[in-house]
Amino acid sequence: MDHDEPTKRPIGLPPESGAPPDPVDVPWIDAHQHTQSLTWNDREKFDLSGGEAAVMIAAGYYWTPYRPVRPEHVRFLWDDALRRAAAFTHRHFYDQYVAVGVHTWSHVEDADELLAALPEYCDHDRVVAVGETGIESTHHTSQWPLDGQRDVVREQMHVARETGLPVLVHTPGSSKGDVDPRESHSYEEGNRNFTEPLLDAETAKRDAVEMDVELADEAGLADEQVVIDHVDGDVVPYLMETTNCRLSFTVGAPWLRGVDARDVADAVEEYGPDRILVDTDLIGAMRCDPFAMKRTILDLLRLGVPREDVRKVVYENPKAVLDL
Secondary structure, X not given: OOOOXXXXXXXXXXXXXXXXXXXXXXXXXXXXXXXXXXXXHHHHXXXXXXXXXXXXXXXXXXXXXXXXXXXXXXXXXXXXXXXXXXXXXXHOOOEEEEEEOXXXXXXXXXXXXXXXXXXXXXOOOOEEEEEEXXXXXXXXXXXXXXXXXXXXXXXXXXXXHHHOOOEXXXXXXXXXXXXOHHHHHHEOOOOOOEOOOOOOOOOHHHHHHHHHHHHHHHOXXXXXXXXXXXXXXXXXXXXXXXXXXXXXXXXOOXXXXXXXXXXXXXXXXXXXXXXXXXXXXXXXXXXXXXXXXXXXXXXXXXXXXXXXXXXXXXXXXXXXXXXX
């Protein structure tokens, strides 16, 4: 007697489900993360998820409310990042590189001393970028007036031009001052200790990006060496249509930045993949996902982005920009 239903558990997919997707063997390179703040287990996840290389921001945070930030404090962070990068590469199966620069997160006194030392650091084999740097609207513990920021950012653009390195440009966003109260527990610093904004909150990212592009022009730095980071829909059309800069979407904490794979997919569909990167900005001070790059790769494929375009934005473009 024929039966429509099997009498035992079926093996394999039913015919109407179609073939399973191809294996996801796309490697990735993360051009921006704070690797030194993560755990060994986090870095092992890079190995497990196909990471080939990552760039550690050498001095992303100057949380020293008990004293002014001095050049020797930043130099210590630069040196420590280079030391730890060697250890990470030795203990894991991805290559750890470093970006060195003066971040505008908090006012650094006598920053000229750092700028004078920066070219020597740029000669180090593990240093593949200048940064992160860029005009910032709010600061941790100590405000840095815009004129002073402009001078420091412009000079770093000049160093990037002279050394041939790309510059990673931080842009303002929800990382400071306007963390969703429902998610404040996910960020150890919360909204505390931040100065009043120097730019209008509604237009701060666009205003800062325009200043950063202007400073790169003043320094004679080619757009192709400028990576504008933490981009979103407010700045993508401006950058894509009026500059040749590279754009990087930060996907490591969507609850914070409001950016995810769909934003990347929309930009690729509208403008093509050639100038787009994806990074995580992972940092141990807040809830973040060490599998963010792998998850983004899967999500981009599910959204219908061609595999070759996915590979380009997560691997080939950062590899080319960083000259790895």
